[in-house]
Amino acid sequence: MNIRQEDDYIIINGFKFEGEISNERCKHCNSQKIRNDQYDAYFCPSCNTWLEEKCSDPYCHYCPQRPDKPIPEQYVK
Amino acid sequence: MNTIYFVRHAHSHYTPDEYGRPLSEEGIAEALKLTKVFNAIEIHAMYASNYQRAIETIQPIANDKNLPIIHEETLNERILAKEIIPDFLSAIQKVWAEPTFSFLGGESNIAAQNRVIPTIEKLLTLHKDENIIIGTHGNILTLLLNHFDKQYNIVFWHSLQMPDIIIAKFENNQLISTERLTY
Numbered sequence: 001m002n003i004r005q006e007d008d009y010i011i012i013n014g015f016k017f018e019g020e021i022s023n024e025r026c027k028h029c030n031s032q033k034i035r036n037d038q039y040d041a042y043f044c045p046s047c048n049t050w051l052e053e054k055c056s057d058p059y060c061h062y063c064p065q066r067p068d069k070p071i072p073e074q075y076v077k
Numbered sequence: 078m079n080t081i082y083f084v085r086h087a088h089s090h091y092t093p094d095e096y097g098r099p100l101s102e103e104g105i106a107e108a109l110k111l112t113k114v115f116n117a118i119e120i121h122a123m124y125a126s127n128y129q130r131a132i133e134t135i136q137p138i139a140n141d142k143n144l145p146i147i148h149e150e151t152l153n154e155r156i157l158a159k160e161i162i163p164d165f166l167s168a169i170q171k172v173w174a175e176p177t178f179s180f181l182g183g184e185s186n187i188a189a190q191n192r193v194i195p196t197i198e199k200l201l202t203l204h205k206d207e208n209i210i211i212g213t214h215g216n217i218l219t220l221l222l223n224h225f226d227k228q229y230n231i232v233f234w235h236s237l238q239m240p241d242i243i244i245a246k247f248e249n250n251q252l253i254s255t256e257r258l259t260y
């Protein structure tokens with residue numbers, strides 16, 4: 001997996017989004033957590049899972065449009 | 078005349094600990110911005126529910142103004158049900174369509190109003206001719222305004238942002254006007 005930070009963007013195997021690499025680590029696999037600003041949430045790139053639940057507001061700006069997987073299938077290598 | 082600045086909490090991810098769930102990173106950033114918004118506004122007292130997300134949202138303002146935040150359990154969010162309801166939106170529609178209906182372990186609209194309104198009336202008496210901030214939640218805010226004026230309904234709840242500031246003016250315990258504080 002190729003993860004790069006370029007200014008305010010993260011690029012994972014060509015998948016680009018606004019975010020940053022955190023110093024905190026995933027409890028399951030110890031990978032560094034990554035933040036996706038669009039969804040105001042952290043995920044683990046190795047587990048490809050979100051590390052925070054959505055909020056309970058169905059009209060939230062961030063959560064309802066959040067996809068099930070942080071990295072789309074076609075970019076997972 | 079009383080002015081209440083109702084502040085709906087900023088963004089917070091769900092955790093099973095309803096009391097202790099903190100603001101998200103974006104939520105914390107939004108809460109910090111609120112100090113600027115209230116910079117030129119005189120505030121005499123601050124109240125919040127005893128949920129972490131409501132307190133954290135107004136904590137930067139409290140620090141800035143050097144005011145304590147008084148926690149009132151009666152300002153807590155309406156309890157929809159004891160268990161997590163999978164279809165939250167339909168459940169919300171149901172309780173607004175039938176004001177006395179409640180899910181198992183939850184509060185009906187009427188029950189939630191009955192526990193929040195005495196607190197609002199108490200604060201109106203205590204803070205005559207003063208400006209106060211109340212850090213609270215979307216549903217209970219809509220319900221308490223709805224007690225005074227039925228135009229505050231489920232559509233109003235939909236329109237609330239995270240965070241959001243509603244300025245409510247009261248005269249003789251009656252709601253005179255509301256306005257969204259945009260910034």
Ligand SMILES: [Zn+2]
Pocket residue numbers: 026027028029030031044045046047048
């Ligand atoms: Zn992991």
Ligand SMILES: [Zn+2]
Pocket residue numbers: 054055056057060061062063064088089
């Ligand atoms: Zn959300």
